[in-house]
Amino acid sequence: MRQERIVSIGPLPSHIVQALREFGEVVCLPDASRSEVLETLDERVILLIARGSVMVDREIMERAPRLRGISRTGVGYDTVDIAEATKRSIPVLYTPGAMTQAVAEHTLALMLAAVKRLFFWRERLLERDWDARYRETNIDLEGASVGIIGYGRIGRRVRGLLRPFGCRVLADDPYIDHSLYREDEVEFVDLETILRSSQILTLHVPLTEETRGMIHRGNLWDLPRGGVLINTARGAVVEDLDLLWQALEESHLSVVGLDVFPDEPPSWDHPLLRHPRAILTGHVAARTFLAQRRILETMLRDVVRLLSGESPPSENVVNPEVLGDH
Numbered sequence: 001m002r003q004e005r006i007v008s009i010g011p012l013p014s015h016i017v018q019a020l021r022e023f024g025e026v027v028c029l030p031d032a033s034r035s036e037v038l039e040t041l042d043e044r045v046i047l048l049i050a051r052g053s054v055m056v057d058r059e060i061m062e063r064a065p066r067l068r069g070i071s072r073t074g075v076g077y078d079t080v081d082i083a084e085a086t087k088r089s090i091p092v093l094y095t096p097g098a099m100t101q102a103v104a105e106h107t108l109a110l111m112l113a114a115v116k117r118l119f120f121w122r123e124r125l126l127e128r129d130w131d132a133r134y135r136e137t138n139i140d141l142e143g144a145s146v147g148i149i150g151y152g153r154i155g156r157r158v159r160g161l162l163r164p165f166g167c168r169v170l171a172d173d174p175y176i177d178h179s180l181y182r183e184d185e186v187e188f189v190d191l192e193t194i195l196r197s198s199q200i201l202t203l204h205v206p207l208t209e210e211t212r213g214m215i216h217r218g219n220l221w222d223l224p225r226g227g228v229l230i231n232t233a234r235g236a237v238v239e240d241l242d243l244l245w246q247a248l249e250e251s252h253l254s255v256v257g258l259d260v261f262p263d264e265p266p267s268w269d270h271p272l273l274r275h276p277r278a279i280l281t282g283h284v285a286a287r288t289f290l291a292q293r294r295i296l297e298t299m300l301r302d303v304v305r306l307l308s309g310e311s312p313p314s315e316n317v318v319n320p321e322v323l324g325d326h
Contacts (some may be wrong), residue, residue, distance in 0.1 A: 006043040007064075009037055010073075017143055023047070023307045038063055047071065047303060050079055051217025053264070056083040063087055069306045073297035074286065075154070076234060077318050078207040085319060093302050097153055098294035099286040104249055106285035107202055107232045110257030111146075114228045114233050114277050115200070116137035117255075120276065139199075139228070140164045140255070147198030149191070149214075150233065151176055151203035158202060159184055170194050195222040200230065207234035217243055226254045232285045235261035245272040253277075259285045270275040 004024035011030040012020075020026045024046060029036060034054050041048075041063035048064065049071045050056050055176040056070055061084060070080055087091050109140040113119065116138050124132040144167050148155045151173035159169055170187045171194070178188040189197070189212070201223060205211045214240040215229075221228070229247075231238060238244065238263055256272075257279040264283060272278050286295070302312035314320040 003044065004046045004066075005042075006047040006049065006052060007037070007045050008049040009054050009056075009324075010049070012049070013296065016296055019300055020047075020303070021059060023304075025149065029253045030098055033093055039072045047307065049073070049303075051138035053079060055079050055081070056085075058084045061085065061090065067084060069093060069303065071299055071303055072318075075298050076101075076206060078234065078320075082318055086322055089307060089322045090313070091320075091322050093299070093306065093312060093316055094318055095186070095295045095302075095316060096300040097315070099291040100153045100157050102288040103232050103285040104161055105288075106259060106281070107154070107158050107204075107230055108161045109195075110139065110199050110230050110232070110259070110279055111200060111202065111228070112282075114230070114255035114257050115141050115144070123276070134199045139277040141200075145168065145170065145175070145197055145199045147172070147194040147201045148186075149173075149194060149201065149203050151181070151188075153205060154179070154232075155204035158186065158204065159186060161302075170197055172198065191219070196224070197229065199224060202230040203232055203235060203237050203294070207236055212236050213239045215239065215243075218245055223252070225252055228257070229253055230257040232259040235264065238262070241266065241270050241272045244278070245275060246269070248277050255279060259283055298312050 006020050006024055006026045008028045009032050012028050019028045027039060027040060032052060032054060038055050041060060043066055045064035046066055046068045048056060048067060051073050056079060058081060061067060067090055070085060070090055070092045072080060075096045076091060077094050080092050082092055141163050146162060146167045147171050148158060150170045151171040162169060169187050172189060172191050177254060214237055242255050250257060255277050259281045260283055273280060302316050305312045311323045317323060
């Protein structure tokens, strides 16, 4: 039989490639289209590292009938058909803990930039409008009501970073045992309540069919007028950019802080990208030295275990129920 093959949709550092060569030929497709991925897959492929935006679905899995695992580098797994992978007993690995601190820090940075109006004040200074300081004020993070939707690793870390500010923190997450987090000083409420009660709302949920568009035209206006919305989770958790632009134009939201967009990259001519009260970064929250090192180290460790016939940690497997089949 020809040499087994590992295919990476997206680039890998040379030391990762070298380590993976123990298990077969490593093929990296840095800027691959779907058709290029399909052309590369065959019965030799035993592992797929899904770093790009190509959807790993039934068609792709069928092209690699000996596939033993799919690995995602990051916390999101919306580019993998989890149901199809589970049906085929293929573990889907990801690295949810590796980027927690970096994304939480980025969330706090967007939050502080929003409430302290950093970009607004820079513009006033460049316009030599020194007296604007007598006409305008900032927002206090101290004592503010902050709503965290999704109280997983990142949501909990954001809560930790907020402690020095004395915020009232609310959280909505129906999938966890709230009693485990009594010491966090968090009020667990439902989505309707968190929207009505939060001056600052930050999103930390995965993108699923349930969370897609969970912030929409039917509920965004439930937020108190002048609120702040931060999203470092997945762009499609919010219905669309038109909604956010409208909320800013009507001053229902005072500031929007986004690191993620429904379509990436976003449409460059969308007016939200030029709105003076939109603070935007290009999906870079986890692009720090420590986070990237931890992501790649976690990915490599778990992949080596999987290909060596061992089970990776269940918390790093999206569908751990299939591990018994490996």
